[in-house]
Amino acid sequence: MGQDNIIHFNALRGRIKGTGILRTRLFDLDETQSVNFPLINMEEITGKFVFKLINFKSQRACLELKTTSIDEIMRINKLVVFAKPIFTEYPG
Amino acid sequence: MAQSSTVNALPNPPTPNPDIAEGSFSPVAEADIIAALSNSGGSFPALTVDLDFTSTGSVFLINTGLEALSDPGVNSDHVLHITINTLRDFGVVPRDAVLTVDLCAPANPANTIVHWDTTLIAANSWSGSLYTGPDITSPLVIDLPLLDAEVDAFRAASGYTDFGVFIQIFALGIGDITQTEFDFIEFTCPASGGGAPLVITGSGGFIFGGQGLGLDYFVPDGGFIFGGEALLQLNPFEYTAEGGFIFGGSAGIGGNQITGTGGFIFGGGGRDFMILSPDIGGIYFLDFLATHDTFYLRDGFQGTEDVKIPDPFIQTAYLGD
Numbered sequence: 515m516g517q518d519n520i521i522h523f524n525a526l527r528g529r530i531k532g533t534g535i536l537r538t539r540l541f542d543l544d545e546t547q548s549v550n551f552p553l554i555n556m557e558e559i560t561g562k563f564v565f566k567l568i569n570f571k572s573q574r575a576c577l578e579l580k581t582t583s584i585d586e587i588m589r590i591n592k593l594v595v596f597a598k599p600i601f602t603e604y605p606g
Numbered sequence: 607m608a609q610s611s612t613v614n615a616l617p618n619p620p621t622p623n624p625d626i627a628e629g630s631f632s633p634v635a636e637a638d639i640i641a642a643l644s645n646s647g648g649s650f651p652a653l654t655v656d657l658d659f660t661s662t663g664s665v666f667l668i669n670t671g672l673e674a675l676s677d678p679g680v681n682s683d684h685v686l687h688i689t690i691n692t693l694r695d696f697g698v699v700p701r702d703a704v705l706t707v708d709l710c711a712p713a714n715p716a717n718t719i720v721h722w723d724t725t726l727i728a729a730n731s732w733s734g735s736l737y738t739g740p741d742i743t744s745p746l747v748i749d750l751p752l753l754d755a756e757v758d759a760f761r762a763a764s765g766y767t768d769f770g771v772f773i774q775i776f777a778l779g780i781g782d783i784t785q786t787e788f789d790f791i792e793f794t795c796p797a798s799g800g801g802a803p804l805v806i807t808g809s810g811g812f813i814f815g816g817q818g819l820g821l822d823y824f825v826p827d828g829g830f831i832f833g834g835e836a837l838l839q840l841n842p843f844e845y846t847a848e849g850g851f852i853f854g855g856s857a858g859i860g861g862n863q864i865t866g867t868g869g870f871i872f873g874g875g876g877r878d879f880m881i882l883s884p885d886i887g888g889i890y891f892l893d894f895l896a897t898h899d900t901f902y903l904r905d906g907f908q909g910t911e912d913v914k915i916p917d918p919f920i921q922t923a924y925l926g927d
Contacts, residue, residue: 519927543924574924584914585897595925 520601523570526577528593530564532556534586538579542572556588563592571600709750719759722750 523540530536536556541548551566577595581588709720901911 517927521926523925574926576924577922578919579921580917580919582914582917584912586914587897588918588920590920593922597925599927 517599517602518573519599520571520573520604521575521597522600523568523572523575523595523597525565525567525596526551526593527563527565527596529591530554530556530588531558531560531590532581532586532588533558534581534583534588536579536581536588538566538577540568540570540572540575540577542570542576543574547572556586709752709756720750720752720756722748724748 526538533556536554538551538554539548540551547570549568549570551568554564554566575595575597577593579588579590708718708722897915898912899915901913
């Protein structure tokens with residue numbers, strides 16, 4: 515811990531309900547790079563967790579969830595971001 | 607909208623002529639009709655008049671109260687309504703009874719612009735005896751919509767300030783056509799300065815407003831509006847100009863959209879210059895069930911407009927080890 519390793523963020527799982535389309539992405543420090551998850555079509559009744567894969571490597575990552583149209587609602591109760599340290603530092 | 611006036615029948619209707627071979631009717635008191643119309647407050651009159659048939663036709667002079675300036679170029683939805691309440695008591699042996707309506711401007715049948723006719727009794731009705739059939743379609747309602755081109759023709763021939771409606775019934779036969787009642791005439795036009803939008807499109811156009819001017823859309827290039835005492839009331843107002851000038855002496859302008867490039871607006875000492883909606887806004891009204899924002903219109907406009915919440919989002923803290 516606290517090594518600022520380079521981490522491979524690879525998946526998102528969550529309890530996501532609502533209406534409309536949820537746009538989800540990860541971006542790194544200062545937002546020098548970002549990657550979008552596949553769009554999530556939200557429904558009021560799903561009966562399951564949402565699971566989306568992604569491929570993003572950075573020392574830090576911020577997860578953003580957003581809607582962009584009128585009357586879209588997101589209701590999120592649980593989020594799990596799967597990550598694994600893969601490198602200790604960038605090449606000098 | 608239309609008002610009603612009543613003109614009584616002639617005090618002394620003409621003596622029926624049993625030898626009339628071709629009958630038509632004439633107004634019994636044209637001056638009374640004109641007076642009734644003049645008392646209608648400038649609206650489009652509805653008039654009830656009892657008519658007697660004579661052998662000559664004549665013209666009803668109608669003043670719709672429209673002024674050319676206050677009705678600028680609105681040529682749609684003009685309709686002449688004629689209701690013949692009772693068409694009966696022919697007292698003749700009619701044949702080829704045809705009702706014709708001619709609108710002429712000015713009041714001269716020779717300048718007929720719109721002609722309408724219908725056959726009331728077919729040609730083979732000649733039987734040598736008096737007509738004893740039922741009333742002919744009582745009431746007989748005639749709606750005569752005017753084409754835009756016909757309205758244009760009226761304007762070219764002196765406008766609507768005075769035009770004639772020429773009505774005749776030709777009924778070949780023997781005998782006389784006795785008194786018949788007509789509920790007559792209603793003429794409807796779009797409201798002055800409203801209704802269908804006026805579009806003026808041109809390059810280098812000038813409008814010098816004297817005492818009043820109402821426009822809906824004004825789209826000139828290099829246009830000038832010099833408002834002396836004019837109130838340029840544009841509703842909805844859509845003004846698009848390149849290098850346009852508005853010199854407002856005592857003028858007021860009310861509208862909701864001005865779009866210009868390099869335009870000048872000189873406001874004199876007169877009235878405020880107001881640009882209304884889309885200047886919309888409001889304060890937040892908390893509603894936990896709302897899924898959108900709501901704008902409350904102001905400055906004379908009422909109602910609300912629902913808009914989206916600007917891209918609501920959630921961001922986590924930075925994830926890492």
